[in-house]
Amino acid sequence: MNPTTAAVRAGLRRGVIELRNTFSNAQDLWNYFFPTAALLTAMFFMRGSTVPGTSFSLGARTLPSALGMGLAFGGMLVLASQLVIEREDGTLLRAKATPNGMLGYLIGKITLMSTVALVSMGLQLLPALLFLDGLRVTSATAWLTLLAVAVLGLIATLPMGAVLGALIENPRNLGLVMLPTMGLIALSGIFYPINSYPGWLQAVAQIFPIYWLGLGMRSALLPDSMAAVELGGSWRHLETLGVLGAWAVLGLVLAPVVLRRMARRESGSRVAARRERAMQRIG
Template identity: 35%
Template sequence: MTATLAAPLPSTLRLGLSRGRLEIRQFFREKDAVIFTFTLPAFLLLMLGFIFDEPLNGFPGTTVSQIFAASMIAYGILSTAFLSIGTGIASDREDGTLKRLHGTPVTATAYLIGKVMLVMVTTAAEIALVLGVGVVVFDLELPTEAGRWVTFGWLFALSVIACTLFGIAVSALVRSAKSAAAVLNLPVLALQFVSGIFVDIASLPETMVKIASVFPVKWMGQGFRSVFLPDELAAQEVAGQWEHGRIALVLGAWCVAGLVLALATFRWNDRRTA
């Protein structure tokens, strides 16, 4: 008899892409989660934009609401990648979804790839809505230079990867799905303020700015402002310039650190039942 050779298992990348497609389909079936996730950044932009819809001192033609529109992209990425993913993984672990996946060829790396794909799709839709509100309601001008869109591309990719991986890593600290939102909301809210998303970062105390500079959100907001605002507004930043090289370096470092932490802390089982 001729021995039958077993078919080789799919590669990690292929499994990750397949997992990502499944994650996206499952997400869009939850209509309430879709509506809340997509509309929250745009809603906050409308509220803050209308409250502070006034010309920016010293910069004719630019309003404070337009600065919020550019900065709110960073908020959307952080809230989806860090908060939603962290909460979702805690729920998957608690209801046994991860335990069942562990018995399949899906590896931890493939699972992470699937989560990154989910965040890429959902945040792209969020950003489109935020920019739509910014353009229609607050007269934000979309860039016409190709270089600005290239900057947007690498900013978007690095921001999503960094925040998603840290959302995955932090989910290991959450004891249950019920407590996930309470645990993860605090750092998300704090980072928005110290990173200059909801307030002018140049007006913050030096100590806060130094703390914010360690985390990616400050650099994300600064980067997206460089894409959608006039170059002269770089003077409003702490360093007086956009610092694209430093932004790429910091976000890249957070991607590497996030991957290491996510793989080191990822657990298939609920630690209360393991």
């Protein structure tokens, strides 16, 4: 068997095993359930408010935006945090020691994170349909658009999450990424249209994938009339495809280079030093 094919198969098996472990772990299940419950609670109380200038529910408008936010958050920050933690505990060093082990490791993580992200989307969307009106859920086109945006969003964010995880060596430094990401979420029209923002803030929001993931999800689930409250008065499908595609290409180009560099630097002494620093922090 081709070594690359063997690594891909091993990575898929690893991903399935990690999925089984995470869905049978009470702590992991709570980590999935709590954000979903918090989001649905917020949507429930927002259902009576309306998008400015319309009679459409602000809760229904926010839900697809939040689905896009969840994809970006999971693709970048969750994957980055797992890479940082598993580099510190020696998991990545063990993967490096096997032929094509890093490839198998990354495929396993991508399998895990993609499945968790899609399951989380379903857990958020389906209950919300019970109390939010106006979402396009009877159209096959809407579901196909939703799936296409989700897949493209994962391709755009997962490689960048791997890059971030490779660049951050200390788990405590994850906050340096978390805080700017929270700021981008606030700027990206997830919870409120950004039309009233200054032009330069609108420009900053449109550089990053979070805004476009939210817009793509809104284009799938909201009626066409709601495009009027978006920038430019349309769903801008081509721009969404272009920006998310550009981030995907950038991530796919950078990730292998950065990860190879990280793997070359890994050694038993570096792992031991990290463990010692971790024990000192705990002590």
